[in-house]
Each structure stands twice: as C-alpha cells, then as structure tokens.
Amino acid sequence: MSMDLLDPRERRKAGGALQGLGVVDCDIHPQFATPGEIHDFLPERWRDYVRAYGGFYRQPLADTLAHPRMAPDVARGDAWPPNGAPPGGDLAFMQAQHLDANNVDHGMLMPLNRGPGNQRNLEYGAALATAVNDWQIACWVERDPRLHASIVCTQEHAPFAIAEIERCANDPRFSQIMLPPKSLEPLGRRKYWPIYEAAQAHDLPIALHVGGVNGYSPTGSGWPSYYIEEQHTNVQGMQGLITSMVIEGVFEQFPKLKVVLVEGGVAWAPALKWRLDKHWKRLKSEAPHLKRLPSEYIRDHFWFTTQPLDEPPDDADLLETFELVGLDRIMFSTDYPHWDFDEPSFVAAKLRIGPEKLRAIMSGNARELYGLS
Amino acid sequence: MQDQAAHSMAAQRPASGLFGGRAVDCDVHISVPSVKALLPYLDSYWRQQFLTRGIDRISWNMTSDPPNAPLMIRPDRRPANGRPGSDFSILKDKHLDLFGPSAAIANCIYGGMALHSEDMAAVVCTAVNDWIAAEWLDRDPRLRASIVVPLNNPDLAAEEIERRAGDPRFVQVLMLAMGEQPLGKRAHWPIYAAASRHGLPIGVHAGSLYHHPALAGGYGSYFLEDYVAQAFGFESCVLSLVSEGVFAKFPELKFVFMESGVTWLPAALWRFDKTWRGVRAEIPWVKTPPSQVVRDHIRLTLQPFDAPDGAGRLERFCEQMKTDEMILFSTDFPHWHFDGEDALPIDAASPLARKILWDNPRATYPRLNALSPEVAA
C-alpha cells in the first residue's frame, strides 16, 4: 500500500538517499523557442518548402495527431516559461525548474520535433534531421553541457540515414541514435540493418522513444477512439519492437548493439520474455538463425527508462518486475516537460531497494551505458 | 430444440477421465475439412456460386492460424488424413475421453468470416454453425460450441445469434481479437446486444483478419512474431472494451479471451488504472478503476500459459489480479502448448485448480451453470 507516500519522513528519507547524488535523466524533450526557430538551421530551399507545404505525414491532420492529448502541448501545467516560450522551449526555465532543482547531472535529449524520420518527403526529412541535430547542439548542448544530443535520421532510406549518422557520430556531444518506433516496417527488418551496423561500429546505442507516425493503426485491431487507449499503445509499440528485433535476429547479426526503450514503462517486459521464450521453443524451425532464448537477447541488449513509472497497488510487485528485467538495465527518466513527468524523489520512494541499487537506477546504469562522467 | 436440451443433459458421461468430469475445457478447436463440407448447408444460389467459381476447391486456412505449424498441432493429435482438428475420433479418443471434461467448448476459427462480401461471409457462418451442430454436437453430448458470426457486418452477425440462440449447445459468440475495429467500438454493439439478450458471453479468440498488421511497426517476417503479438492485440481489447463503456452499456455481458495468454494482464491493468486516475474525464462512464471492470467482466482461458514451468506464476497472477475467478481451464486442443496431460500448471487437487477447472467456467457460461459431473439416468 502506497499510503506512506504522504509520510514526509518517507519522502525525506528517499530524498536523503538522493542527496548529493546527481541523477541522470534519460528523457528530456527540448522544444523550439518559436515555431520558426528551426528555420535558421534549414537551407533556403527547405525554408521555402516548409512555408508552402509544411510537414507531410501518413495521417489525416497535417499539424497534429487525431487523438488530442490531455494537456496543452502535452505538458505539465506549470512548465510554461514566463517569457512566453512553449514548455521545454526555454533553457533557463528548464534549468531552474528541473535541471538545477532536481540535481540533474546529465540529461539525454529526446527531440520529438517535426518527426524527420516520419516525413514522407525523404529529402525534406533528411534536411530536417540535419537541422534538428544542429539545433540540439547550438541551442542546448553548447549552452548547457549537462545535456546530450541524440542523432535523428531518416531511417526509411538508409543512404540518407547513414550519411547523417556518419556526420554526427564522432561528435561526443551526441550520445545515441534516435529512431521512431513507428516506422514503415517493424524495426527488426533487414531494411534497417545498415543503421544498426553503423550504430555498432560507432558504439552508439539506439534510442527508441515512443511515438511517431507510420500510417498504421497503433493496435492490431484498428484505430482506438480515445486518447486513453492510444496512450496505452506506447506499450504495444515497445512490445512489438522487442519482438521484431529479437526474432529477426538483429542481435545475432549485431552482437554489440544496445537499444534503449524510452518512455514505454517496464512492467510489461517480464511477461513478454516468458511469452517469447515459450512460443519460440515450439516454433524454432521458423527462425533457426536464433541461437539463444529470446529472453537472453533481451537481457543483454535492451535498456528501459523508468517513466512513466508503473504503479501496481503493491510496491513489492514493482520491485519484482524491475528485478525480472534486471536492475542494471533500468535507467531513471522524467519525460520533462510532459504531463506524466516523474519526480525523482517519488521514484526513489517507490523503489524500496538499498541505496547502492537505487543509485544505479537513478544514475549509475546510464553513466555506464553512455560513458558519462 | 427441446430434444437438443434433453440430449445434452440426459446423456452426460459418467465421471471419468483425468478430471473425473469436474472440468470444462473452454477452448478446443474443430476445423472444417474443406469448403466442400459446407455445400450441403448452402441454398441453391450459393451452391451454384461456389461450384461455378471453384470456391469449393479452395482453402480458407487463416494466416493467423497455419494448421501445420508445430505450435498449432501436437504430433499425437495429427490426423492420418485431412486437416488438423477435422477428425472427430481424435478429439474424442485422444482428448475428451482422456481428460474427461463434462463439457468442451468447440471453437471453429474459420476463414469464411474474413470474406469481404458481407453476404457471403454471413452465409458461410450460418453453414458452419449448421455443420458444427450436425457433425460435432450431435455426435458427443459433451461438446458445446461458439456461434461463428460474420465479423464484417454486425447486423448480420446479430441475426445469426438470434437464429442460433435457441440451441442450448451453443454457449457463446465467437469473435477474433484483431478485426477491422477495436472490439469496444459502437459498431460492434448490435452483436453485444444480441448476445446480452440471450445470456451468451462473447468469446474473443486469438486471430486476425489482417486489416491491420499485428505489430505497430508494420508487417513482420515471421508467424512467431504475429503469434506472440496476439497478446498485444488482446491488451488493446481490454483498453477498448473498458474505455468504450461496453460494460456500462451491457452490464451483464462477459467476455472470454481465448488463447490470449495470461501473464501480460496484470501489468496492463496497473498502467490502465494509473492513466485512468488522471484521464478519467475522457471516459466518465468508467466509474471504478478499469481493473475492477476487468475483474467483473473479462475471463481468460488457461492455455497457452505463458510463463516458465513451475515458477508459481499462476498463483501470482491470481494474487496480482486479486481474484481467483478469472482463469477458465482450457487445453487449446490440438495446439501444442504442453506435453502429455500436463494441461494444468498447478496441483489438480488444489482449491485454485477446482475454481479454474470447474467453478469459474460454470459461473461464466450461464448455459453450463447447471452442469453436473455425475451421470443423469
């Protein structure tokens, strides 16, 4: 029973476990200060394109999803900077409200802006990816070295994607390669293997942050009516990603590849491992290229961020699922400035584990994965 | 109809088999051997269509149900000839007499329901139900069946439910987990209204019409992926049925998820409850936590039980779900989920086993409520 969340002593104790510990936040969303800010980073030809055509996605509404979110700009109500920028759009406000206030030593940027990887116009997507990558560095990482950028690219066309990865991969200000889970084929398919090859060669993790637009319904049974359903499909997206990448043999092909699943939650993972193992044993003949149990590939190659923190009625169940996934594979995240933000001391209080294991989740695991100081 | 009722009640087998009659197998598969087998049940128009177009010569195997894949047919259940699941004597000798349930619910997952022509799909479903009654239900008083309905036209599906409801051996309505729209959508409500009227649960079975890929990222390469992904489809089902207010509209209705897997459900409900606490106003007809709605209205068949053997996960499931009333015994015959007679991952003599084998199915299916394991003279 979570009654003692209200207990100030419990929270101070949890806060105490964190005192002095710089956390690593594995999911922060930077936003353009103004809609036109990204144009400074686009060549003239593409500024004209954007003015005339805008983004072109596989969805009915040009500028937004057909499931409206629960909060303006998907954000916490208190994350609107007083200078008029949108949530996440003002570094000074982000520093005060989050990075400094929550003792964030390192923040991994997850730019969801304009979805370069989901643009139907691949050339525009490539130009946009370059622009977003340059913007992350100029407007965020250079101004606050606690922040680390993610390389976005157009995964649907390998030559463009590889070109952008190669352009950025040797720049230590980029910590990973970010792909949208909603791609045109499941991400385990061979089409995407050149990207994994590049990632492995550069020792960069692949980050898969929930979301994207690929034209398919988010469920195998069609389009849900309500946002509450659609929000939940972040889980099915992650389940499908793991299934595809494991069964297609991505980890046989790229044994050093590391994948971070961001903002999908964690608690669904143990049951997926059991299910994959059980059915693979019977259907091995269909996928003989797999030499190990699916759960073994998952254990070795996937990391999970904590937000949105699963909240079973019994905290012991939360700990059990984390242990079944592997405490060394779980990394704290907040999703700042989004509404379902997790506050660090809340997470610390919910995880009734000793200080050493807590520090690993709040900080150590990410430092090790990303090679942070 | 009276004869059928008398037939099913009076001619029950004596207590025998592994479970001594104190069991209901809530998911066995029977399969139509060929389209030809349905011809006697078609009228002259449809018989002519099928014959002139060669429809009687084609296979309606479903992509989500490849009959010869190792998981789908245990070697000792394979018939010498013909399609797996089409041989009555194998079902009887190698399964019903062995396990000895008092009743077994036969599900015919048949490709006819995937046809785009709504009329043809409806006619095929009617023919299949006629065929089930004649070729299976009439041959063994233990057998019950799900009403096969055309998934692409809920009004015609409701008509078939009305047509079939008078035969008490049909105990639920069959739908697939992955069709054109999520199962909670109002377009499906004529089916739920008809089922509600007759006290018939909706049996949602694993399977897909492939109007949408099973994975959110698109079409994968392997059946194994899609089979695993059935659980993801059922997870969407839970979200849809609850969020759309199906149980607010039809408070007596129950859904049985068949061949869905089991162990994915608790984490799904932890998350659903968590999100609902803040998003409640979007679906204000959901007045209790979603997990409570599920506890009251949704049941799962046992097999495949997707957890390591001997790990105590069935007991943990009941603890996490805060109920022992959710699981219904099934073997998923002839699929290969267990070897020998190991259909039950817990001690068959335990109180939980009794609930799963006997109490829960009879509480879920009103038409099985009065089932008794002893012989009636």
Added chain:
Amino acid sequence: MSKSRFVVARTSDVAPGTSHRVSAGGRDIALFNLSGDYFALGDRCPHESGSLCAGKIVGFAEADEPGHYRIVRDGEFVRCPWHGWEFDIRTGKSWCDPEKSRVRAYQTGIASGSDLAEGPYVAETFKVSVEENYIVVEI
C-alpha cells in the same frame, strides 16, 4: 497535536474561481474561493507532489452511459497539473479511487465517526476562516 492559526492572505487576493498559493507553518497551501467560500488544500498532490495551485479548476465530468456527458459542480474541483488527478476542493477527496478515498478530518466539527483511513488519494485540507478581510488557516 495543537494547531496554530496563520493569517495567510487578504480575501481580495483570491478572486472567485481562482487559486492562490501561500506558505505558512512550513507548508505550501493552495487557497480556493468557491463563490465566496474559502478552502485550503496542501499545495502538493499526494501522488507525486505536483502543485495543485498550478492546476486547472474544473467541474466534475459524469456520464450515465457512453456518449452522454455532463458537468456537475462546475468550478469545485482542481486537476493536478501533472497527472491530472481530480480533487474536490471542499473535501480534498480524489475521485480517482472513491473506495479508498476518505475525508481527512483536520477540521473540528466534522463528525468524529468519519473514517480517518488515509490513502494516497486525498489532498491535505486545512480549516479556513475569514476574519474581517483576512483569510486564516489552521495548521
């Protein structure tokens, strides 16, 4: 446990239909004005400590059946600006888990027979009175 009384604001600081944040007695408090009646909640959502003062003041959405929506008690609920939990401004009770929610009886005058069972779903409430043009909170 004895309580102290704090003058925290002027009545004119809290216009009807708005919230106003004050600090007193080591606590952050959200003041609300419902048509001239003042209420005080701990400015900390019992979920993850979001500031209730930063949340939207709303009515309670109800439906008897799917597709038929209505709002009752408009302006008497506050939604946490983070995860959206809804709290009855008058009682602090959250509607996300009615079975577990109980009124936390800080106030005198509330029947002592009320359940005092605490859950994670109740925002702390404080007794409020108005003296001349000042809002007084008991902490």
